[in-house]
Amino acid sequence: MKILKKILILLLAVFVIAQFFGPDKNKGEVASVNAFMEETNPPDEVIMVLKQACFDCHSDFTRYPWYNKITPVNYWLDGHIDHAKGELNFSKWSSYSIKRKDHKMEEVIEMVEKKEMPLPSYTWTHKDAILTDVQIIALSATIGNPKELSKWLGGELVEDNWRPVKLKSGTYMDGKLDFV
Numbered sequence: 042m043k044i045l046k047k048i049l050i051l052l053l054a055v056f057v058i059a060q061f062f063g064p065d066k067n068k069g070e071v072a073s074v075n076a077f078m079e080e081t082n083p084p085d086e087v088i089m090v091l092k093q094a095c096f097d098c099h100s101d102f103t104r105y106p107w108y109n110k111i112t113p114v115n116y117w118l119d120g121h122i123d124h125a126k127g128e129l130n131f132s133k134w135s136s137y138s139i140k141r142k143d144h145k146m147e148e149v150i151e152m153v154e155k156k157e158m159p160l161p162s163y164t165w166t167h168k169d170a171i172l173t174d175v176q177i178i179a180l181s182a183t184i185g186n187p188k189e190l191s192k193w194l195g196g197e198l199v200e201d202n203w204r205p206v207k208l209k210s211g212t213y214m215d216g217k218l219d220f221v
């Protein structure tokens with residue numbers, strides 16, 4: 042019994058001392074996701090989803106919950122954020138190649154449709170991050186691949202190339218437009 046008491050006191054002491062340590066906070070600028078927003082120009086519904094359910098882990102800015110003050114919980118959350126940012130960091134969007142951006146977008150749709158993202162451990166405590174079917178459709182339809190979306194909805198994709206005005210491509214530089 043005496044030993045058990047000693048062990049408990051020791052554990053408590055370790056816990057108290059541990060509170061003086063913690064990982065660095067992920068506290069960059071909210072504006073760091075602006076490059077992504079400007080390039081993809083998502084509608085408001087999608088911006089809401091990303092803000093509510095993704096940016097806390099996938100950007101340089103986290104809105105921390107109160108329990109992040111507790112060591113070792115903060116290390117656990119930081120591990121998720123680090124790992125998530127390594128996979129996809131919306132704040133670093135402009136440094137990604139076109140190929141990487143394309144690939145990451147496909148993965149975003151896949152993760153959201155399969156309900157693998159946001160992480161379950163996150164939705165336990167962030168009920169507003171549980172995406173409704175309507176939000177998932179909004180996200181997929183906006184940044185997604187129409188083929189995937191029609192498959193997911195159990196429908197068939199109708200493609201139509203008809204356009205009333207001929208599409209021309211060219212370059213615009215120094216006020217001069219050259220068609221190829």
Ligand code: HEC
Nearest residue numbers: 094095097098121124125128129148149152158159160163
């Ligand atoms: C609680 C933190 C957290 C939240 C919130 C979160 N993610 Fe993640 N995400 C992770 C982690 C950790 C990984 C890397 C490990 C993994 O794939 O499970 C990851 C990986 C990913 C990947 C890469 C998957 C792959 O196969 O390479 C994509 C895409 C992604 N997340 C999209 C999202 C989207 C979209 C949202 C919002 C709807 C979101 N995540 C919300 C933590 C999070």
